[in-house]
Amino acid sequence: MFYYLFYSLSDISIIFNVFKYITFRMICGAITSFFLIYFLMPPFIRFMRKKQFGQIVREEGPSHHKIKTGTPTMGGFIVILGITVSVLLWCKLTNPFVWLALFILLSFGFIGFLDDFLKIKRKKNLGLRAREKLLLQVLIVTVLYFLLFKTLNFSTELMFPFFKKAIINIGIFYLIFSMLVIVGSSNAMNLTDGLDGLAIVPFMVVAGVYSILAYVVGNIKFANYLYLPFIPYAGELAIFCAILMGAGLGFLWYNCHPAEVFMGDVGSLGLGASLGAISIMTKQEFLLVIAGGIFVMEALSVILQVGYFKLTHGKRLFKMAPIHHHFELKGWPENKVVVRFWIISIICGLLALSTLKIR
């Protein structure tokens, strides 16, 4: 909104010209989302405590998690609210990619909200059934597919890191591929969100990587220089990703150990899915596996654990899955697990960016 409001004033004073620049609106968007969440989270936490809408901790968890019972959850509602307001203020609202990213954030966030609400209402860890969640997620990605690939005629060519000439047109199979990417990233973040601050920093790292990627592929000079596809609408997603980073910082202020609030499924499903959607709209899906290495590691640990458990009729590969619990049960304090996972995440983000030059 500010883009239209102030850029049109640039013929009165050159100073308003600055609203044209993506980098300026990235910084303003990130600061706006940070402060919105910084100021809105405390009253939300007070409200949730007053209503006694707190976390129900699973029985099979590490024993020290029991003290977390009652911690206000669904903080992701405030995070998504802060992101949405900042996007409406700082992004160009005629850009269809901005609306598609917002659509995925809000719709997956709504699935998480339903799940969280049911758990709180039932006072049990019993939200939506897994197949209900999956069906809703598949339906939402199908709508995205038709809007992106049919209405906007977005290319169904698949790009690969390291190989600039390797381009495969997968046509209708992009529907299946989009489901894998978006549903996968959403649920991987959901599984990762199991310790104070554990999910939000890798989220910010991935959002940071994609703010750079979106800026590059949205700029024809940089895209050509790096042998990347030029994607006209992608530039505004750089602002969207910067807003995600600012929101992550705002949430981390209250979610760092000992957490005053958890994001809930409303946060983990919505935020995780938005990263998946952005990776598709920037045509850098495979880089999500590298930049989001922590999320991949956490999801893989669950798949391996459950598979091994079934194959060996009860034996475990890890002390517990997801893998952050494995290290807790090995005796690592919670914060040690979290900070070390942050370090790995930052290295994954740097590796992802390095592939831009190795092509």
Ligand code: 57M
């Ligand atoms: C998503 N939710 C946390 C919080 C957060 C198949 C199996 C691997 C599924 C998996 C599962 O269902 N996980 C659910 C993870 C939960 O966090 C809530 O959920 C939201 C995110 N979706 O925002 O509202 C608990 O995580 C802790 N937490 C923090 N700080 C935070 O900032 O401490 C969360 C955020 C919270 C709190 O204790 O209650 C969760 O872990 O449930 N199941 C599991 O992850 C369980 N693992 C398991 O069953 N492993 C078995 C299987 C694979 C055979 C095994 O390895 O033998 C673990 N869940 C819990 N503790 N709570 C077991 C340990």
